[in-house]
Amino acid sequence: MQDKLTLMTPGPTPVPESVLKAMGNHPIGHRSYEFEVLMKEISEQLRWLHQTNNDVLTITGSGTAAMEAGIVNTLSYKDRVLCGDNGKFGERWVEVARAYGLDVEVIKSPWGQELDPEAFRIVLEADIEKSIKAVILTHSETSTSVINDLKSINHHINMHGVAVSIVDCVTSIGVINIPMDEWGIDVICSGSQKGYMMPPGLAFIAMSQRAWKAQENSTLPKFYFDLSFYRQTSIKNSNPFTPSINLYFALKETLKIMRKEGLESIFMRHLQHSRAIQSAVQAMGLSLYAADGCRSPAVTAIQAIDFEAQSLLSLMKNNFDIVLAGGQDHLKGKIFRIGHLGFICNRDILMVVAAMEATLHNIRPNKMLQGKGLTAAINELSLKSR
Numbered sequence: 459m460q461d462k463l464t465l466m467t468p469g470p471t472p473v474p475e476s477v478l479k480a481m482g483n484h485p486i487g488h489r490s491y492e493f494e495v496l497m498k499e500i501s502e503q504l505r506w507l508h509q510t511n512n513d514v515l516t517i518t519g520s521g522t523a524a525m526e527a528g529i530v531n532t533l534s535y536k537d538r539v540l541c542g543d544n545g546k547f548g549e550r551w552v553e554v555a556r557a558y559g560l561d562v563e564v565i566k567s568p569w570g571q572e573l574d575p576e577a578f579r580i581v582l583e584a585d586i587e588k589s590i591k592a593v594i595l596t597h598s599e600t601s602t603s604v605i606n607d608l609k610s611i612n613h614h615i616n617m618h619g620v621a622v623s624i625v626d627c628v629t630s631i632g633v634i635n636i637p638m639d640e641w642g643i644d645v646i647c648s649g650s651q652k653g654y655m656m657p658p659g660l661a662f663i664a665m666s667q668r669a670w671k672a673q674e675n676s677t678l679p680k681f682y683f684d685l686s687f688y689r690q691t692s693i694k695n696s697n698p699f700t701p702s703i704n705l706y707f708a709l710k711e712t713l714k715i716m717r718k719e720g721l722e723s724i725f726m727r728h729l730q731h732s733r734a735i736q737s738a739v740q741a742m743g744l745s746l747y748a749a750d751g752c753r754s755p756a757v758t759a760i761q762a763i764d765f766e767a768q769s770l771l772s773l774m775k776n777n778f779d780i781v782l783a784g785g786q787d788h789l790k791g792k793i794f795r796i797g798h799l800g801f802i803c804n805r806d807i808l809m810v811v812a813a814m815e816a817t818l819h820n821i822r823p824n825k826m827l828q829g830k831g832l833t834a835a836i837n838e839l840s841l842k843s844r
């Protein structure tokens with residue numbers, strides 16, 4: 459049915475109507491007083507969201523723009539870096555780092571497993587000459603629905619003392635607690651189409667004082683992504699280039715909504731929704747792809763063992779107007795993924811579970827007792843009693 463499509467993909471994610479409407483305003487000049495007021499408010503709210511007093515800068519681009527900016531602003535040709543890789547986005551970090559001629563050492567974990575903080579500790583402690591200039595990793599690995607132990611890994615990076623941490627928090631910011639200053643994270647990258655409840659098009663990068671020090675010494679080529687330009691202009695509540703002004707309207711609105719809900723509530727909602735989906739899926743007799751103990755609150759990957767993942771996705775869309783995501787690379791056809799981050803409420807959770815039960819009943823009838831998943835999901839949600 460037209461206009462009833464529900465996105466339950468791990469990006470893009472659904473957008474509140476007030477955010478969509480905000481985008482429909484006429485653009486304003488980006489050198490105007492009105493834009494300065496807008497920028498000032500946005501910058502303050504972005505710092506709140508990142509739990510930091512550092513600069514949080516906005517680039518027009520998708521999440522990968524922030525990732526690339528993170529690398530080119532802190533590093534120089536042939537710098538030695540450690541990259542965590544346990545999925546598609548970990549691989550992307552390695553690709554970006556290699557594209558710029560960095561000396562990349564990869565710390566791998568199998569897909570579906572978390573990165574081992576001990577592996578980072580060992581390499582970092584062995585680096586007595588302090589040749590490692592950055593440790594680069596993905597917090598919530600969207601391709602496998604694994605959440606990595608950022609707090610522990612970042613602690614080992616801080617102990618090293620020289621390497622900066624550069625973290626892809628694209629599906630974890632606004633989803634799970636990341637106290638940037640308290641944990642001492644140097645660079646946090648994110649994009650608008652995930653936890654921000656916005657359309658794609660804006661990338662965010664938060665930079666610590668240590669990251670700015672690295673920025674001064676970094677010699678990798680950059681122009682549009684040269685964050686020193688963004689920093690200089692952000693002091694004056696301005697932007698070096700023409701920003702996507704209408705997305706800034708949306709950003710202001712969505713940050714207002716997030717602030718009203720509060721960080722604690724946002725994190726709790728995502729945790730409960732992820733638990734509801736995980737329990738429901740298991741009650742339906744399906745297996746989760748991510749290992750126990752490291753499941754992301756943003757997205758759930760589910761194994762498609764005795765049915766075609768693609769037919770489930772098609773039936774969910776054709777019968778229920780719900781869009782889920784498939785697997786990437788070698789997981790294509792082997793898993794499917796439910797995104798439950800951003801603008802998602804209890805109703806969406808029950809709806810997707812009920813629709814999945816109906817669909818699975820359709821494609822593997824003898825394996826399914828309808829209502830089991832729904833009951834499991836309901837038990838995980840905290841429902842008001844009055």
Ligand SMILES: *Cc1c(COP(=O)(O)O)cnc(C)c1O
Nearest residue numbers: 469520521522547600628629649
């Ligand atoms: C979505 C996503 C990105 C960003 O991808 P873009 O298509 O560039 O926005 C990066 N990392 C993770 C973990 C993601 O989920």
